[in-house]
Amino acid sequence: MKISYIACAGLLALPFSSLSAIQPDTGPVEAVYQSQMANLREDGRMAAAFAHISEGHEANLQDLVTLTEVPAPPFAEEARAAVFADMMRATGFGEVTIDEVGNVIARRAGAAASHSVMMVAHLDTVFPAGTDVTVRIEGNRYTAPGIGDNTRGAVMLLQIASAIAAADIRTQGDIVLVGNVGEEGLGDLRGVRHLFLEQVNRPDVFIAIDGGDDARLVTSAVGSTRFRVTFNGPGGHSWGDFGDANPHHASARAITRFVNAARPITQDGPRSSYNIGRTGGGTSVNSIPFESWFEVDMRSGNPAKLAALEAVFQQAMVDGLEAENAVRGDGELLTVDIEAIGSRPAGEGDPMSPLTQRARALLEADGIMPVLVASSTDSNVPISLGIPAITISRCGTSARAHSLDEYWEDDGSVPACTMRGLALLVAEAELVEN
Template sequence: MQGRQDDRLGSLIQEHLPRIVDLTARICAIPAPTFHEAERARFMAEQFRQRGLAVEVDSLDNVVARRPGEGRAPALLLAAHLDTVFPPETPISVEHGEGWLQGPGIGDNSLGLAALLTLVDLLQAAGARTPGDLLLAANVGEEGLGNLRGIRALVERYGPELGAVIAVEGHNLGRVTHIAVGSLRLRLTVTGPGGHSWGAFGQPSAIHVLASIVTELTRLPVPKEPKTTYNVGLIEGGVSVNTIAPSASAVIDLRSIDPAELARLSQSLAGIVERHRVDGVEIAEEVLGERPAGQTPVEAPLVQAAIGVLRELGLEPALDASSTDANIPIAHGIPAVCVGLTRGRGSHTLQERIEIEPIRLGLAQLVRLVQQFPVGAGPAPSPERSA
């Protein structure tokens, strides 16, 4: 019986493969920079409605389609982010070659969005039902300074009914991301009196102070296990070569898979900043984003289900840590993982490419995970857990 079901699923996926390729290309052609996802959100909402699903679009432009289940089992949320890393003026050209698609954001995350729509098609074609409701979300704000605002709102809205969350990404077929890399992103701005580099020599320079802060940060010891990192990704400031800089700023990224280590690193940076507060200099700190760290344990039913499905498909699972939409449900005690759909290269570049053939396995993975739910869930959530 299982063999016939697998053959039937394989045939359905093969039939739908050209459709998901077309959907992926159409979605990719719709610009969706972080904070500007509305047009792509409208497309997804209309596509879900065409499939007969009830759709909600919130004030952030999160799109949620509900496929009703048969009973009172907890709901499963599948989330694929709408946004891309590219600025609004980026020209978008999608190329289709022999066995591949190429374009900015084609795998991250146009394919993930197309997979949600195709999953509905596959379930409908197979006449498959689920014990609990299936929530399919196209959410905003996963990339960069979006700070996971879309999935935060979804967990706040639907948390009490969720048994698990699966974040869906186009790249990295075979991975099961069950560890959430936490991060703190902030901007330090140093201001001082400025002045002429010769005539006012001795006055504090904002650039010199900022450079000293950065130098001290890079000398901090951080553990390899649990992995903890820092990075200064952007520095701006100064007026001219012969002007004592009146202002300078740096954007800093702190990360760890362990909440305690992330807090310790943040406190160390705060101490460095305090030591550089001298007369005539002001230092302002602006938090640009915070992502919680945590993990769904390997032995959790959801993680074991994801591992088992991949092995059934002939793939060896790669358990890993990353910063994804799964961070937020994990932080709320809701079992969550992030999975990939195909192989590719060039993520976050204009030449991003995905392979078409492995998408069959990625779709089979999603269908089987949905069919196994709520076996892959943790305990039924309570309203208090999502507070």
């Protein structure tokens, strides 16, 4: 999920899937990182890798078409994962396995096994089974659901794997490349969550490819908490049973209490938001409904803000229920069910971490001014755990993500952009001396 797109979980039509907030100015990149990145790019092995990426560009476009045409609906990524795993094996990068939840994991051991650097691209799309995913090609424009977000990210991972193998790039740390499941919507980052469940598999550095603007670096995680609330009662006739507790009235009391208490929390400090997105229930205008439901979404890049919003939300639901029950006649009491339907952890990354400074230095060397943003991506998981993480561009021009007329354009910048992703990965894993 995400350029202020409100998260590959789909709010705005921007390249990143979550509401983004520009981080404050962070000062210039330190000279040490600028020279480190310049030196890396001058290394002969990196030059060979770049040549390989440029020469393989046409074949990579074919991979993009092939992989896009293998459907990957939420919670049903197996078919695409199998094809992706075969493509990854064919690069000669390293050992390829598929884990319990369906993540495709390719490992290349480092010379020192000193640390591990993971780069991921999500395999899932937002589109349900049965969606026509045939790719239409017109000039440099490739149109198909899911082609940009994030099939292009997945084939960028293949390009990088292939270049590392072809140029025989060796690093001190392990490199782990993952085509992961469950990034979008109700997938709730389940693929990457799984990778971080067991300490033994946790990388020391994490790079996600997802997002359609080369200048944007996601360094902070917009977290979200979502609930579905249902007030239940016996229901009845609007005239005959008047005075019985009414679930819609309880909803109204609860929502009013919530928005009144939540608004002040959002008025200062780190950006935060709340929204009642859907409501429903009831059978007719002259019936007391037997249920009233609504769904709420709360977001912030700051964990304390998110916790504060959730606290006033929980209290408001209880108070709304009690207020409606208190004024009823002699009918049954209403009850309330509060179901968690989504949770993405929040966190603020360090804009001056070595990882972020290296990514910034690479962009600046190519004449692109980096923009640091907070968004909702697979990096939410490591950022919330305090592990250095960043989400970078999938390269090329992406548009209309999460819509049936989504397209991606081969705008001429792809090899150079892909090379920046490779250089960032190799710098973090530490190239062995020749």
